[in-house]
Amino acid sequence: MAKQTDQSLLKTFKSDPHKGFDLIVSAYQERLYWHVRKMVINHDDANDIMQNVLIKVWKGLGNFRADSGLFTWLYRIATNETLTFLKQKKNKFSASITDLEGQLPGGTGSEGLITGDEIQIKLQLAVQTLPEKQRLVFNMRYFEEMKYKKMSKVLKTSEGALKASYHHAVKKIEAFISGD
Amino acid sequence: MSSNKQMNEQKDISKEIQEELEAISPNLAHISKQHPYKVPTGYFETLRSEASQIAKDMGVQRASVIRRLLTVRNVAAAACVIVIAMLVWMNNFKAPEEQLAEVSIDEMIEYLEEESAFGIDEYELVEELIDIESAGIDEEVQVAGPIVVLGDEITDEDIIEYLLEENIDLATIIDVLN
Numbered sequence: 420m421a422k423q424t425d426q427s428l429l430k431t432f433k434s435d436p437h438k439g440f441d442l443i444v445s446a447y448q449e450r451l452y453w454h455v456r457k458m459v460i461n462h463d464d465a466n467d468i469m470q471n472v473l474i475k476v477w478k479g480l481g482n483f484r485a486d487s488g489l490f491t492w493l494y495r496i497a498t499n500e501t502l503t504f505l506k507q508k509k510n511k512f513s514a515s516i517t518d519l520e521g522q523l524p525g526g527t528g529s530e531g532l533i534t535g536d537e538i539q540i541k542l543q544l545a546v547q548t549l550p551e552k553q554r555l556v557f558n559m560r561y562f563e564e565m566k567y568k569k570m571s572k573v574l575k576t577s578e579g580a581l582k583a584s585y586h587h588a589v590k591k592i593e594a595f596i597s598g599d
Numbered sequence: 600m601s602s603n604k605q606m607n608e609q610k611d612i613s614k615e616i617q618e619e620l621e622a623i624s625p626n627l628a629h630i631s632k633q634h635p636y637k638v639p640t641g642y643f644e645t646l647r648s649e650a651s652q653i654a655k656d657m658g659v660q661r662a663s664v665i666r667r668l669l670t671v672r673n674v675a676a677a678a679c680v681i682v683i684a685m686l687v688w689m690n691n692f693k694a695p696e697e698q699l700a701e702v703s704i705d706e707m708i709e710y711l712e713e714e715s716a717f718g719i720d721e722y723e724l725v726e727e728l729i730d731i732e733s734a735g736i737d738e739e740v741q742v743a744g745p746i747v748v749l750g751d752e753i754t755d756e757d758i759i760e761y762l763l764e765e766n767i768d769l770a771t772i773i774d775v776l777n
């Protein structure tokens with residue numbers, strides 16, 4: 420199926436909300452899920468957040484103003500839901516880090532939804548040591564390959580601040596991985 | 600945008616990001632970007648059908664449900680309700696008019712903008728307040744046209760209920776404004 424533009428997705432939503440919503444979900448669900456998952460680690464938590472995101476998107480689409488861009492709007496909802504979750508569930512989040520640590524050699528790997536070689540796990544552990552906002556910036560730039568301009572719209576932060584934040588994040592991760 | 604153009608653009612971004620990374624941390628630049636997370640088999644198909652179910656269960660959302668709370672009159676009313684609720688919360692001895700005068704619309708906007716980046720789902724309210732502030736209330740009334748009231752008048756109770764449903768944390772508002 421040819422990839423539809425945001426404009427045509429919104430046009431479909433206007434004429435047939437259920438069909439339009441289905442198309443929007445299928446166009447963006449994976450990117451949003453991975454964006455959330457890399458922040459919370461645990462699949463069940465990511466799934467809970469995605470349910471809330473879907474509800475908010477469905478509730479908000481009727482009022483959505485195309486001027487901010489569908490992609491930006493969806494990312495902002497997912498980001499805010501994730502930050503709210505992390506704020507409310509500090510203890511649960513620590514348990515998620517334990518899941519990740521369990522995958523390292525000598526650890527007690529648990530759920531089977533985290534696999535990969537040692538360096539990948541170590542990189543994820545390093546990412547989890549960053550403050551939340553810096554972690555978001557790192558994930559969006561490093562894994563999701565997002566332009567600073569786009570990130571700046573999602574996070575409502577200046578491009579200069581994002582560049583500085585990414586730079587610091589990379590340096591911290593490098594130090595963590597090399598054991599400094 | 601054509602998919603070829605999109606692909607080329609993505610290649611350029613990837614290249615730019617890789618070069619940036621090599622400049623900051625050559626070691627990190629050589630680690631595979633593959634992440635170690637997996638999803639259960641068929642997860643995204645399930646998520647998509649759950650989304651359809653959510654839409655069916657909730658029904659088509661009337662565009663005006665939130666919008667009507669965000670008309671000029673109701674934004675002003677919502678702001679007043681927040682302030683009044685703060686006054687009740689604070690339970691101090693100042694006259695309400697004195698306290699009201701101490702809280703500017705700018706402060707409220709600043710607070711709501713700040714909070715929206717950290718989880719409060721109030722983008723629409725913030726945008727509306729900023730629009731009104733920049734355009735001027737009179738102009739906004741002209742642009743917005745007549746206030747849409749769908750069948751029933753919105754009472755202060757409706758607005759309080761809306762604010763509570765959307766998790767606006769009155770205690771935090773008070774802390775910040777103090």
